[in-house]
Amino acid sequence: MMASRFIIAAAGVLCAALPALPALASPCGDRIAALERRLEEGTARAAATSSGGQAVAAAREGQASQPGSRNEPTIPFQKPAQEAQATRQAAEAGGGGTAFAEARATLNQARTLDQQGNASGCLEAIGQAERRSALQP
């Protein structure tokens, strides 16, 4: 009974699934584009710093989540002193290193608001996204 009914709406949803429609030219749009570039540049770094084994990932992410840190952890997990530091940093960050995901989400919110012509909402969201992105390594 199903075969005839599931004419795929895929084509319709496909474009919607693409997360990064270009923002219109606007002050907020410029900041969106700039942050988008920064996040893309930061991606390799963020992924690298959090790519440890399950046995090491948590401490590495703790380190990666340090606000404003640009240092690449080397092998934090196997050096007690560095680990203790990573643990402290994780505690300070409090969020477990999810700044990238948060920044990306808020950036997308800004983009939606921009597309809806909500300039003040967009500026508020992009400001949040920029602050969050500053937390990512």
Place this chain on the structure above:
Amino acid sequence: MATTVILNGTEHRFDGDTEMPLLWYLRDELGLTGTKFGCGIAQCGACTVHIDGAPALACQTPVAVAEGRQITTIEGLSPTGDHPLQVAWRELNVAQCGYCQTGQIMRAAALLQENPRPSDADIDDAMNGNLCRCGTYPRIRAAIKQVVSKGSRP
């Protein structure tokens, strides 16, 4: 007073606490580590041995109970390690981590001794006390059935 245990055809004398489960006597005192510890409460079958040919859980069998009986462990199942079940287990790559497999083989050997042509239900009934965390049950079934279908006997 020493207790005598006949293990894989050889007599052993034990001077210790005869309340000690056979499992720990085998493993710690005799160094026969093929019989495994999994739960200690008769729930997993990892410690299965044969006592006078019947399957028994070594974790539940005080040495006193084993006295004078013929005990067979995995090390004594076949002098060459070529019991048909052992062969089938290897042919089908049954094991994953392998930890429970000695108990599985001992339980299956006792089953085939008693019932050389078990049905699927007989196999499940007999083997249901033997846990495998890796999930090798489908191959355990297949290995037993392979031995049954070949009609090979130890």
Place this chain on the structure above:
Amino acid sequence: MISREIGRDAGGLANVSRRGLVGGLGAGALVLALGLPRRSAAQGQAEKKFGAAGMPNGWRDDPRIFIAIAEDGTVTITCHRQEMGQGVRTSIAMVIADELEADWDRVRVVQADGDEPRYGNQDTDGSRSLRHFFVPLRRAGAGARVMLEQAAAARWGVPVAEVRATAHAVTHGPSGRSLGYGELARAASELPVPQPDAVRLKDPGQFRYIGREDVGLVDNQDITTGRAIYGIDARIDGMYYAVVARPPVYGGRVTSVDEAEALKVPGVVRVVRIDPPSIPSEFQPVGGIAVIARNTWAAMRGREALKITWEDGPNADYSSDTYRQKLQAAVRQPGKLVRSEGDLDRAMAGAAKRVEAEYYIPHLAQSPMEPPAALVRIQGGRCEAWACTQAPQVTRARLAQRLGLPEEAVTVHVTLLGGGFGRKSKPDFVIEAGLCSQAMDGAPVKLTWTREDDLSHGYYSTVSMERLEAGLDGNGRPVAWLHRSAAPTIAALFAPDPKHEMPIELGMGFINTPFAIPNIRMENPEAAAHVRVGWYRSVSNIPHAFAIQSFVAELAHAAGRDPKDYLLELIGPARTIDPTDLGDAWNHGEDPKLYPIDTGRLRRVIETAATGIGWGRPMPRGRGLGIAGHYSFVSYVAVAVEVEVGEGGAFSVPRVDIAVDCGPVVNPDRVRAQMEGAVVMGHGLATSAEISFKDGRAEQQNFDVYELTRIATTPREIRVHILPGGDYDRPLGGVGEPGLPPVAPAIANAIFAATGKRIRRLPIRDQINA
């Protein structure tokens, strides 16, 4: 000339056979293992941060590290990853032996000690041993082959281009001369390791072992005869045996102990206090009282005779019933925003139909059949451990740190693991054994966890509440998708009281969900940890996949659509997605360019599993089909399940079809085995397994109440479909873990199809009746 790394002293381990784990080469053995290994990998690490290079200590491809050839021709391959049932000792040997052109019958495998500066990363978790080492180990094998060819060419005074290594011998084509590997080993060992550009990898068409189904496990003989040595089996002359009484509540401590009766138990020799850790406790033991005796039985009886009073500490109120309510309240409020696309609120408000559901997945214990156990001795300032550890280098570092020894003074020999599933990545049990040995002036002590210890003091899989809401348009298509996931985080092992999932948890099937839905919001409300939360095979993918794949079927039902078609529609057309666009910068540690999410591959496994089980065929009363597909560990797995529900709600699983696309396949038999095992383990956690807490204490202490799937309840037929992996130049996916996540939702969906009963809480137990 003896190879140091494999000809090492086996430490007097009494029960390790020569051909067993810690073997050595006989006198006169020769090796390709002279001098220091080159550090090319370390250089590579600076340039590239993904995959193996992104792991601590990276990778190595120096043949001298992994391969030794004796003058009798025996090839000894050192396996630096830990064997816990995934078959890695066989699969790694297949890779190296293939490129080496070695005769399989003359290959033996020895296990490396924990030494990552030498071997590269050894953490055996995350489904990545072959994913990360397939290429380096191919190069190692090929490098050794080239050295043998060079040695033969030099011997004969002919150009190396005229000789060829095949099947354990090098032959000179023009003259027909031939020399065996044993005859060439000494000369080859004196040659420099060829530069990478001088090493040609084999054409996959010429593979002897890689990709073959019929390779026997290297440990088969030992396993089936009881000679295989696990951590619990390690023996040394004169060793003592220990068990530990631990605080029943995490964070608790001993307030007083009366050991008099324990010391009266015949065989008990000493009672030792193990200090409690500070919280977060990372991999440190939880503290308690160790009883050291002449045998395990005496130690266990001694422990029973201890009179201990405990202070339960801050987690004494942890009870699963109230915690579940807390999680439920959390997911009913907005939480930390972790993914957003479109305008969810507007889409939800405009939806023709709204659907919502909450799913609860309890704590689980890995409970490998071999409980944690380790043997440690300390002699002359050196510590030696024999342990069933997934992470020998971490174990080494922790032992050194806790015992106050330099890391160089600690050797960790790795035994076989009687299952691991993540539990044995944490070396707390090895540290306990080390502390007991230290208390016995360094005498060897084997410390064993009982099953009660294992289930009461675990590093449990997280407990999770997942709330999903969707808005459907007039055609039943989802236009809005809200997902909130609340679960205590593994980060709590390492940091004080974190309350949010980490990127590795978010990226396990939550924010990287590749659905083609225009308006999406994902949130992670707070959840505090009150027990040690650790990783359990496939980790957070378990709750995320259960919730998402169940909810998709619920939506399909609400829309009056076929669940498989509806799932494919949500996934959308075949395309590749950069996971960073979804907010997942982790991507299982892999380069998103090399490992994008490929929805075409996800679709194909779903279609394959559906075809396998005969999706759409008419089902008799009481029977139903369910399906789920999930991407994890950069592999794609779908599971289709047939259930039969009898009178009274009891159900059985006559049939499962599981389809996996893990890229190129090294050892198809082990891929099959991992999928079979994942189905059985997934069936267990779906139907009966749960660790619940009351007053901070685990309520399930042994297998009588922590119920796992047994042979009689295991799915009657499991059919594994391995999708063609294509070219061996393509990147490999994980195998050990990705089979597990889709199993439970597929079962729940099948139950719904059979009965109309929707399962939103695991385990299922007798809910069908309720």
